Amino acid sequence: MIKLYKFALLIFIIITTQAIGKENFFNEAKSLFDNGKIEES
Secondary structure, three states: OHHHHHHHHHHHHHHHHHOOOOHHHHHHHHHHHHHHHHHHO
């Protein structure tokens, strides 16, 4: 569980750094991340 969370967080950080200057993409990625967190709970 902890390993999976760290992996998801790593992907989120990578996506964020790739999307600098693209707020729309950032919001979409954040939304997907939040949805994934909801499914995990």
